[in-house]
Amino acid sequence: MGIRRPSRFRALATVPQTYPANVAMASMIEMKSSSGQDKLQEVTEMLNMLRADLTEMNLLPQQRNEALEKLKVHGRSVENADPIFTKEGIDTLCRHGFHSPSTTTSREALRCLANALLLQTETRQIFVDLGFSEKVCELLKSDNRDDEFLASRILFLTTYGTNLDFEKLMRDSQLAETINQNIARHSKRYPKSGRRASSIASPMEDMALSETLKLMFNITNFYPDLAEMFSKSIAHIFKILFRTRIPTPPLHPPVCYLVNALMNLDLEGKKGSQPLAVNPVFPKFDQKLNAEHLIKILDMAITQYPEKELDTVAAPVLVLIRRVYEFAPDTVKRYMQCLLLPTDEERNMPLGQSDTLSSRLLRLSTCPSTPNLRESISAMFFEISGKDASTFVKNVGYGFASGFLMSHNIAVPENASDAFSSQTEGTPINPITGQRLDAEAIETGPEMTEEEKEREAEKLFVLFERLKKTGVMNVRNPVEQAVQEGRFEELD
Template structure:
């Protein structure tokens, strides 16, 4: 791999053909080092940035676009891009992205500038503060309000707002006051139509911004209805917890359950869909509680925990929904012919996570869910799933009962039918095996009688 040599001056007429050669060669390149020495890439980026800053007065728009496109590709990898990972470098990109003091116009020039700025904000978090300091956030808010803005610049502006608001409470406050209304309108429009391509990317970015800026306060509650509509109407992707479903579920972590909005007329279709998504997702996990499973490269612990926490919030905040969920997740007619963590039912799979070391987030979230579905009663929880599955969670919560009266006929550790298990084992024996077991029992009783540990009482007349 090599980088085409740049001309000694960026006013040289060969600059455009050099950049075209670069773009043709590296259109799909995501990593330049170590095939190219870091020092060589650094010098290359430095030279382009110097030209963009000091030698661009006579450039045509075509040259500007090619220069910014080359920087966008080089910025896919953070190594060697120090010239742009700085205050001055970020300010330069803000101007070329159209976020400076001049009126914004959607052009190929500003679109490439926005892409470069997005890459810098992603790889160099300090740049997010620079964008705020120079007014780039306020300018982005102003731009996103334009209903005529195209899908690609809309996506890029939303990506900038998402990255700028990841950790900045001030930015989150500004966005909450400035764009909740427009985000609500855009969501309402997008959930009514089939979305794909760039529109789907816009939808995902809106949901990510909503997650950053929402905290259950009243000014954000208008966003809930279109998010719930999306969750009900959007066809499940593969895997089910993929964008936009996963992003929508994440946003619900910040909103309290309101029965009339979430489950109007006691319609629990939304809740049923949540449970179905959970069942489909954990269905890839086997009977080994410590088997590390990844779905689409994401650890199951990270993928499923937000959904379980949403179910925890629903169960805690809505008594009627809790009762419905209890019937689905903790059915009264559960199969107790084997330990409850055995099998392929959703209940069995969830119980397995309660003692897993590999899935700490799911272990905590699932345990919390079962506890709330048990009306936060340690005794009820233990009587249903068994002491062994519940002990760790209850101990950590300081709720472990000093004694627990087992439900008659149910193994207090595993939750299975103990009497039924013994009866099945007896019936499975041959007559010879039964006779040998009876002889063992007779010898044992005789020994205990002779040593005085127990005494046989003669039957009286």
């Protein structure tokens, strides 16, 4: 399996914040001032002492842990903490982290290491060059959420800006299988009866799950050929997503990480060596379950986030919904259409003016402050319209459909009403606004005078000429056409 390292890394998953501090201890090693040269001197002394302890073992366990605790506090900022970020500093932390028989000492050292990898990007390649990547994978196999959190975070950070061979880790250290097992363990925490809120009693479990999901996303994003190795986790991720009570705001962790982790996986099951008997995206007991839940999350996100945030936070949900629709069974497709497309009741007014999900989506499809979401929404409506321009216009109206069709060089119906020509029953629809004609307001004002009609005709003539010059679409000025067809008469 050939893997190509991307020429330029994209931060598609959120880089984590530093590990939270523990309660300050009663130090056996007295704290000095943490400012300026005092901090630098103290960091140097701590690292020298920890370095010497690797060979001489001259520190008591409590002294060793206190020194690492103190170093962790100093390492939360790069100022005057330079020795931590050197090759010798990273090596010292790794050896205490991976070779210590004490789990307390090991985790304190790894917390220092994780902070260093976060704050100084150069340390990530130093860590890889020191050859501790396999040790991290071994630690990840531990059935302990603290170890899972630390190991996943360290590996996640090494997906940025290093030459770490993840294909080798998959083959020799069973990294994919370990990640799959950890996600399966997490799914057992979510009971079948009732939705589970994000755990307050066990925050480390939720933090470990988030780090594991972020690691999976980055691996599948930067190394798409490895994505099929995580197919075993699809059912577990959907299970966790459905049984997690949707938070406020709805894309708060771990929901956002669950959605992101699914985006790059082989949901259709095309790449697996054996076809799936039952696709986990559409469980046998309720095929529409996951699709309906994703649409519910999207609906809540649109109502709870401001527009300036929606363009980034809601885009992954929309992409996932489009992927699910693409290979959904016909019954699920029809159900998704009912949830996403305008209903007959909405056509009592121009489309996009009610407070339903479809109307909010249509308004966002023309919102200038959400360029990514705008494009994705229009593409979704086009896809659930069977990728047919006439059906698309019929579903959302010519006003919302025309811009997307023209920008993608898709043939636009020459006459907007052509999209509704197949309608043989029911009330006629305004092809531009999508509103029922019998629900339109009746014009009670006076008719236009001849002079007003001439002015409006002149404006339309100018607009058609301008549109023709842009080259965006091939239009023919109706006045010009009328002259050529002999429908104009010269008057004295």
